[in-house]
Amino acid sequence: MATVPWLVDVLRAAGVQVVVEGDWLNRSAGSSFAPIGVLWHHTAATSSASNPHPALNICINGRSDLPGPLCQALVDYHGVFHVISANRCNHAGVSRGSGPIPAGDGNTLMIGWEIDYNGVNQEMTAAQYNASIAATAAVLKRLGRDASHARGHRETSTSGKIDPSFIDLNTMRADVAAKMAGGGGTWSSVVDNSTAGRFAASASWGTSTYSTQRYGTDYRFAEPVAASDAAWYKFNVPATANYRVDAWWPAVSGYNSATPYIVSTTTGNRTVIVDQRATGGQWRTLGTFTLPAGDANRVAVSRWSSAAGLIVADAVRLTRV
């Protein structure tokens, strides 16, 4: 008899994409399971858009030194939850106690999400983060526990685990708490170059799928010129307030080293220069700006750069802070 047979339904009701991996209701690593919290991990495998869940087989079947299942769900590169087990899994080892989670058998005490990224030179994707927040909030609500019952493995491990890395766990818990409270205060919106009605660029901007670091199916590119000819991102900003502006670009060594992003704020346009030869395939923060309420062009990529190399326009994200 499965302990958390409701897991798939609860995740789907929270808007999380779910793939059921085989006989998840009966797959189990032992019988002692009475979860009061959720534990976050990273897998240490390098995922990508074309290889979104490299650790899935190991999480289902285990390793030579540790029998599977190794987590209740694996979170792939695209934020899809692959549900593996409704029972006890070998993900946590011994808990040394963290927050409201006592010392003891971590596999009895917690449901585990293995977020599939390497944690060394790869952070979790925005899709993984958002899905993990939504899933954790929904499961803790079902368990009747608050956001403090979400922990990171590095907080409960007695053996020096570092996962999940590249993330502030207090920020992650605060986002879970906000989600559980109804999502207030965490308004966030992504506009990709393919988002209907929200991206505008002249015919001088080509379309490419060259770099696998792209967000979504493709991105736009143009030669630098001594004119703006900007590609604009339109957002329906809910209130005049402060918003963090993040940009995502695929990086290629020959792209532009001084690409201007323009942010249209309550006090006029502000320009932020980024190097599109590096740090691609992830959200990079341009800064926090006060934006006016209303549905209008808010962020742009300009072609006006004195540096050589193609300018690219992929995705932009606003998050209320």
Ligand SMILES: [Zn+2]
């Ligand atoms: Zn771990």
